[in-house]
Amino acid sequence: MSDSEDNRLAGRARRYVQVGTRVGTLAAKLAGERYFGLKLNKGEHAEDLKQVLGGLKGPLMKVAQILATIPDALPEEYARELQQLQSNAPAMGWLFVKRRMAAELGPDWRAKFGSFEAEAAAAASLGQVHRATTKAGQAIACKLQYPDMQSAVEADLKQLKLAMSVYERYDKAISTARIYQELSARLREELDYELESRHMALYGLMLKDEAGVHVPDYVPELSTKRLLSMSWLEGGPLLGVVDRDLEFRNRVAMNMFRAWYVPFYLYGTIHGDPHLGNYSVRPDGSVNLLDFGCIRVFRPSFVEGVIALYTALQTGDDDLAVHAYTIWGFEKLTKEKIEVLNLWARFVYAPLMEDKPRAIQETNDGMYGRAVAEKVHAELRRIGGVAPPREFVLMDRAAIGLGSVFLHLKAEINWYRLFHDMIEGFDVKTLEKRQAQALKIADVPAAA
DSSP states (O other): OOOOTTSOHHHHHHHHHHHHHHHHHHHHHHHHHHHHOOOOOHHHHHHHHHHHHHHHOSHHHHHHHHHHTSTTSSOHHHHHHHTTOOSOOOOOOHHHHHHHHHHHHOTTGGGGEEEEOSSOSEEOSSEEEEEEEETTOOEEEEEEEOTTHHHHHHHHHHHHHHHHHHHHHHOOSBOOHHHHHHHHHHHHHHTOHHHHHHHHHHHHHHTTTOTTEEOOOBOGGGOOSSEEEEEOOOOEEGGGGTTSOHHHHHHHHHHHHHHHHHHHHHHSEEEOOOOGGGEEEOTTSOEEEOOOSSEEEOOHHHHHHHHHHHHHHHHTOHHHHHHHHHHHTOOSOOHHHHHHHHHHHHHHHHHHHSSSOEESOOSSOSSTTHHHHHHHHHHHHHHTOBOOOHHHHHHHHHHHHHHHHHHHHTOEEOHHHHHHHHHTTOOHHHHHHHHHHHHHHHTOOOOO
16 A cells, blocks of 8 residues: 555544544434434534534535535534634644655755745645745745645545435435535545646636736646645735725625626636635735635536526516526426525525615625525425535535625625626527637636
8 A cells, every 4th residue: 555645544544533533423412302302502512513623624624614605504503603614724834844845846845946935824724825936036825735635535525424414314405415526526626736727727817808806827837736836916805905995895896796707607617615715805906816726617508597597587487497497407396496496596696686786685694695594494494305406506605605705895886787797698609619718728627
């Protein structure tokens, strides 16, 4: 057996013990309430779960953050606790970093840089970022993956599947099988920094005409499968502008809108990770995209379905709504199930329905979509549940993630105009050709 850190058995075993014992204990508590009538304080249980996942500071924490932003994937108590998780893992120490860099670029790795800062500029669940310069003096960001991450990911995904199966026995409103398939596929992709470099190139291509959005340039000579070097983009945290004037906040919000949805409506591609640390804001209100690990390419027909459902809700065309949900991959559609799905769809599309400036959510609910999600969840449970298609998972998450950003910014924009300007003249055949060309240039796989 190879001692490569790709998939070490020892690494997996340690992870299984660490995560499995904790998750297993919590699962037993949940099963006790379900099958034996034992009283369970969901708030305390959720707090325990947050402490378990937050303490790991690894892939499972990232999955927890994803789940917390997918409506109905977790009960309210769980989502509330998990949304408090931060992607600020303790950074690797300098001796550890030097060993990792030598493993990626060779023992003379320091000679390949003009400078390399020992202290990490940022640390997250799968790796950390160091500021550096090239020999020519270009400022760059070096994203270095933590060791043994593939073992950690595989162990975490095994435990996630267990946790989801236990939860689904407790609450059958949402079938989690396809959610698990989608999350596991995207998380495994995040380990491949060579793929992420191609995603970065794809975004550079798709957003080349967007003056309000900036994408870093790849530095291939200082990159490997687990080390990704790119140009350094200066900017401040998005939450740092929430107290600026409305005009500035609106400018940031419009740039964020275009950063996410120009790739979707023109190229059938979306950035699937709405974490606030994945973008920064420049003094002029333009935004930097900083992470390209979680990218989802969609079938062009899926994008057509998004627009078709909007039209169906706007015109009251029930047959068109059924057509849209069918395109997406929803199965066993009944009139009752369509009505419940439309409850959620009307909430997501609501800002696009009114031709006037408005807030993204015109309620005092501080958690975007939570109240509506609770109602939808209860109705789905009543009618026997639903199995969300795989593609729907990150699309829904992206909509909620971006909505939460707009909620933080307190933006007031004519979303209707933004949306209609973007989809004007939409043609699925044109999208197919444009997407195929862009994916070929960037060497990115087509939709799975």
